[in-house]
Amino acid sequence: MEPLTAEDASLVQETLAGNQTSFQLLVERYQDRLFALVRHYTKDPALVEDIVQETFLKAFKRLDGFQHESSFYTWIYRIAVNTVLDVLKRRGRSPVTSVEDPEVAGAPNAPDTRVMAPDARLQREEIARITRECLAEIPEIFRTVLVLREFEDMAYQDIADLLGISIGTVESRLFRARARFKEKLLQRHPEFGEGA
Amino acid sequence: MSTMECGDARPLVPSYLDGELTEAQAAPLRKHLLACQACRAGAQADKNMKRWFAVTEPIAVPRGFSGRVARAAFAGVESTANVLTEFERRSPRAAPILLGPTVAVASSSELEQLEIEAETARSENGRILAFVLRLTVAAAVLALLASVAIQSLRRPSTAELRADDRRTMSLDQALEKLDHLERAEAAKPAAAPR
Numbered sequence: 001m002e003p004l005t006a007e008d009a010s011l012v013q014e015t016l017a018g019n020q021t022s023f024q025l026l027v028e029r030y031q032d033r034l035f036a037l038v039r040h041y042t043k044d045p046a047l048v049e050d051i052v053q054e055t056f057l058k059a060f061k062r063l064d065g066f067q068h069e070s071s072f073y074t075w076i077y078r079i080a081v082n083t084v085l086d087v088l089k090r091r092g093r094s095p096v097t098s099v100e101d102p103e104v105a106g107a108p109n110a111p112d113t114r115v116m117a118p119d120a121r122l123q124r125e126e127i128a129r130i131t132r133e134c135l136a137e138i139p140e141i142f143r144t145v146l147v148l149r150e151f152e153d154m155a156y157q158d159i160a161d162l163l164g165i166s167i168g169t170v171e172s173r174l175f176r177a178r179a180r181f182k183e184k185l186l187q188r189h190p191e192f193g194e195g196a
Numbered sequence: 197m198s199t200m201e202c203g204d205a206r207p208l209v210p211s212y213l214d215g216e217l218t219e220a221q222a223a224p225l226r227k228h229l230l231a232c233q234a235c236r237a238g239a240q241a242d243k244n245m246k247r248w249f250a251v252t253e254p255i256a257v258p259r260g261f262s263g264r265v266a267r268a269a270f271a272g273v274e275s276t277a278n279v280l281t282e283f284e285r286r287s288p289r290a291a292p293i294l295l296g297p298t299v300a301v302a303s304s305s306e307l308e309q310l311e312i313e314a315e316t317a318r319s320e321n322g323r324i325l326a327f328v329l330r331l332t333v334a335a336a337v338l339a340l341l342a343s344v345a346i347q348s349l350r351r352p353s354t355a356e357l358r359a360d361d362r363r364t365m366s367l368d369q370a371l372e373k374l375d376h377l378e379r380a381e382a383a384k385p386a387a388a389p390r
Contacts, residue, residue, distance in 0.1 A: 024266035031262060032255045039255070049258060053265050060269035114241035118248055128253040149214065150249035156216050175210065182245060194241065 008072040016063055027056050030073055034080050040135060040147045041084050051087055055080040077152075078162050081144065088140060114194040115182050134184040142177035145170055200228040202235055209239045213246065 008029070014022035034052045042048055059076045066075055118127045135143055144163065148154045154162070156170045163170075186193045205228045211217050212225055229236045 020266050020270045023269055024262045027262035027265050031257050035255045035257050036252060039253075045256060049261070053261075053268070056265045057269055114238075115245050115248075117244035118251075124251045125253060127248065127251045131248045131251070132253065134248075146249075150246065151252065156211075156214070171211065174214075178210065178242075178245065181248075185248070 005071065009068060012063060012066060012068075012072065015060070023060060026072065030076060031056075033073065034076070037077070037080055037147070037152070038084055040132070040143065040151065041088060041140070043132075043136070047087070051083055052080070054087075055083045058083065074158070081148075081162060085140070085144075115185055116192050116194055119192075130185070130189065134181055134188065137184045138177060138180045142173055142180055145173040146177040146181065149174055200224045202228075202232060205229070205232070205235050206238060209235070209242055213239070213242055 008026070011022045011026045011029075015026065031052065034055060035048060038048045038051045038055075042051075055076065058079050062079070066072070118130075122130075135146065138146065145159055148159045148162065149156075156167050156174075159165075159170045160167045165173075205225055208217065208221065208225050212222055217225065229239055
């Protein structure tokens with residue numbers, strides 16, 4: 001978990017004192033990371049923008065409750081993840097698909113398929129596009145842990161705290177998420193299977 | 197010889213690659229991986245898959261986003277739905293700034309400048325809108341005046357509409373003229389009988 005920086009602490013205090021520019025600077029500091037996070041959940045740029053904006057507005061309203069125990073980013077990140085899941089839920093895409101659902105949870109017993117690393121000849125944009133497309137096909141309950149772990153480099157304990165689940169559940173979901181990702185990747189691009 | 201069995205080693209590999217194992221857990225696993233080619237290949241495959249997540253696409257943050265959010269926050273806007281107008285979404289000046297590993301990140305002062313430009317654009321658009329409105333009103337007034345003028349030109353005069361047309365002769369004049377014609381007829385020599 002990232003520590004609270006002195007600059008963030010100062011900006012938070014100034015915002016609470018009524019300084020709009022300080023809040024704008026806080027937004028500027030974290031807007032690109034939140035856009036990157038939210039983009040993993042929807043391809044609609046307008047919706048991404050709305051969700052990030054709603055995240056910052058919620059953070060502003062709750063700013064006096066910010067305890068300075070974690071970094072500002074960890075704090076606002078939690079708000080962002082919950083906002084994403086809330087919005088997707090409101091839009092009819094349930095993010096809390098049960099892991100007990102055999103259809104969803106069936107992946108762990110899937111054959112041990114292996115994928116190759118991205119071909120060195122692929123452009124960065126192409127790799128990112130393939131990854132995004134495969135991620136989009138994974139149930140949100142698994143996608144969230146995969147995004148938090150792989151893109152945000154979060155520790156299992158932080159993911160568990162953020163989502164309110166146990167470390168064992170994080171490990172289990174990550175395992176399933178990776179299996180699903182491999183499955184989707186090989187469905188779309190069999191050429192990346194080992195021995196292909 | 198490895199003391200860890202493959203069945204114990206494989207489930208630990210993802211946590212090992214994620215850096216989640218303690219040294220006490222990681223040491224025997226490393227030893228096993230060095231000794232077991234099959235498990236090492238499996239670990240390498242897991243490592244390969246993680247490389248699919250090592251690249252991210254550039255991030256598109258709309259221009260003036262931070263300023264709008266800060267204004268909305270201090271204005272007490274409850275919902276994001278009202279914060280961005282359709283115009284702001286579609287305005288070319290609201291085009292995204294590309295941020296990412298390969299693109300330079302706009303500095304705070306640059307963003308401030310962009311925000312000022314956005315404000316200017318909004319006020320310019322307001323002036324244009326007012327001008328168009330005034331022009332429309334003027335055109336409507338001119339059209340009304342022209343319509344009135346055309347109608348008055350084509351309208352028949354009062355005299356034309358009168359039932360007793362004053363241009364026709366009066367009864368006295370007609371009788372007098374008839375009398376005159378009769379006298380003239382009488383003054384002519386009588387025609388010879390056949």
